[in-house]
Amino acid sequence: MWRMNRKTKLYLIIAFAWTWIGWGGAYMLSERAGLVLSTESTLLTLFTEFLGTEAFAPQLIFALAVYGPFVGFLTVSGFRSLNGRADKRKNLWPYIFLIPVISVLPAVIFSLLTSFYDLKGQSIGTAFSAVWMYFLFNIITSGTEEFGWRGFLYPEMKAEGMSFWDIAWKGGFVWALWHFPLLFILYLPAGAAVLIPSLIGFTASIVAMNYITNFLYEAMDSILAVILLHGLNNTMSFLLVLLFPGTPFTLLTSLMAWVFVWWIEKKHGDLIKAVNGKPDS
Numbered sequence: 505m506w507r508m509n510r511k512t513k514l515y516l517i518i519a520f521a522w523t524w525i526g527w528g529g530a531y532m533l534s535e536r537a538g539l540v541l542s543t544e545s546t547l548l549t550l551f552t553e554f555l556g557t558e559a560f561a562p563q564l565i566f567a568l569a570v571y572g573p574f575v576g577f578l579t580v581s582g583f584r585s586l587n588g589r590a591d592k593r594k595n596l597w598p599y600i601f602l603i604p605v606i607s608v609l610p611a612v613i614f615s616l617l618t619s620f621y622d623l624k625g626q627s628i629g630t631a632f633s634a635v636w637m638y639f640l641f642n643i644i645t646s647g648t649e650e651f652g653w654r655g656f657l658y659p660e661m662k663a664e665g666m667s668f669w670d671i672a673w674k675g676g677f678v679w680a681l682w683h684f685p686l687l688f689i690l691y692l693p694a695g696a697a698v699l700i701p702s703l704i705g706f707t708a709s710i711v712a713m714n715y716i717t718n719f720l721y722e723a724m725d726s727i728l729a730v731i732l733l734h735g736l737n738n739t740m741s742f743l744l745v746l747l748f749p750g751t752p753f754t755l756l757t758s759l760m761a762w763v764f765v766w767w768i769e770k771k772h773g774d775l776i777k778a779v780n781g782k783p784d785s
Contacts, residue, residue, distance in 0.1 A: 506661075506664075506666075507664070509660070509664070511580045511660065512657070512660050512661075514576075514579065514580050515576040515577065515579070515580045515581075515652065515656055515660075516576070516657075516678065518572065518575055518580075519572040519573045519652055519682065520572065520681075520682060521572070522569065522572035522575050522576070523569045523570065523571075523573075523682060524569075524572075524685050525569075526565050526566065526568055526570075526572070527566060527685040527686055527689065529562075530562040530563070530565040530566035531562075531566075531685075531689050533561060533565070534559070537558055537559075537562070539558065539559050539562065541562060541563070541566060541689065542554075542559075542563060542566075543566070543690060544742075545563055545566075545567065546567075546637065546638065547567060547644070548641055550563055550564060550567055567645070570645050570646055570649070571645075571648060572652075572682070573649040573650075573682070574648040574651050576652050577651040577652040577655055577656045578651075580656060581655065581656045585727075586726065586727045586728040586731075587725065587726045587727070587728055588725030588726065594723045594724060595724075596720060596723050596724055596729075597724075597729070599720060600720065600729050600732050600733045600736070601736065603716065603733065603737070603764055604733065604737040604739070604740040605736075605740060606760065606764075607737070607740065607757050607760040607761060607764070608741065608744050608757050609760075610753070610756040610757075610760060611744055611748075611751065611754055612744060612747075612748070614751075614753045615744070615747075615748035615751040618751075618753075631746060634746065635739060635742065639735055639736065639739040642734075642735040642739055643731060643732070643735040646735065647731040647732070647735045649734065650717070650721075650727055650730045650731045651727060653679055653714075653717070654718065654727060655727050657675055657678070658675065658722075661674070661675055662779060668715075668718070668719075668776045668777075668779045669715075671714075671718060672711060672714050672715035672718060673711060675714050675718070676710050676711030676713070676715065677707065677710075677711065679710050680706060680710035680711065683710070684703065687699070687702055687706060690702075691703075705755065705758060706758075708758060708762075709757070709761050712762045712764070712765050713737070715768070716733075716761065716764055716765060716768065717730050717733060719772065719775070719776065720733060722779060723772070723775060740757075741754070741757060744757070
């Protein structure tokens with residue numbers, strides 16, 4: 505059972521309310537105007553594609569909704585340094601870059617073997633620019649979630665005496681649940697047969713990513729590191745879909761996240777057991 509303190513409850517109320525109201529409101533405004541809400545738009549495309557159009561208001565609300573965890577963090581905790589104490593940090597920077605890249609490799613290989621490759625008429629240079637811009641804007645949008653999930657929620661759960669795995673499961677479910685309105689927007693039109701498996705699969709993958717990201721934050725004591733991990737992970741998923749639209753192998757990236765959980769357990773079990781000064785269970 506999770507007995508939340510007042511600060512944790514306030515953080516979650518703010519993070520969820522800001523995001524759910526924003527995403528839900530943007531969707532309803534778009535529906536009322538007969539518009540299709542673009543869930544892949546960035547802050548750049550917001551001003552280059554939607555400025556001066558009827559779609560600008562709902563797209564702006566949708567873009568700002570992602571800052572719920574960051575707003576919650578600033579409210580209950582105040583701003584903090586992107587890096588903690590240097591004497592506490594382990595040099596695991598290769599993990600930040602290798603985990604997102606290796607996670608998509610099986611999906612890329614199987615997609616290539618089954619001829620799903622399709623740039624939709626784009627040049628390699630254009631595709632590279634799109635990926636680079638997506639990464640940069642992901643850092644300042646979705647990446648800011650890490651101030652809330654790692655910068656506040658993880659240490660709060662840890663201080664309450666939870667084991668590392670308890671934090672992974674419970675925090676991962678909270679993180680996944682926060683995304684649910686977006687998944688409803690994306691998959692509800694396809695019906696329950698698509699929506700329900702998507703919710704289950706997404707939740708399972710987020711629990712794994714919560715474990716991985718918590719581990720790296722614990723080991724590196726760096727918000728910057730997990731912001732980069734978050735941005736790179738989302739960008740590699742974007743690249744996979746960009747190069748292989750319609751590929752059925754995106755599920756492999758979620759499975760790979762659990763492979764990394766297993767690998768971290770084997771290689772870094774001592775650090776995980778040391779969390780809260782007791783063995784993990």
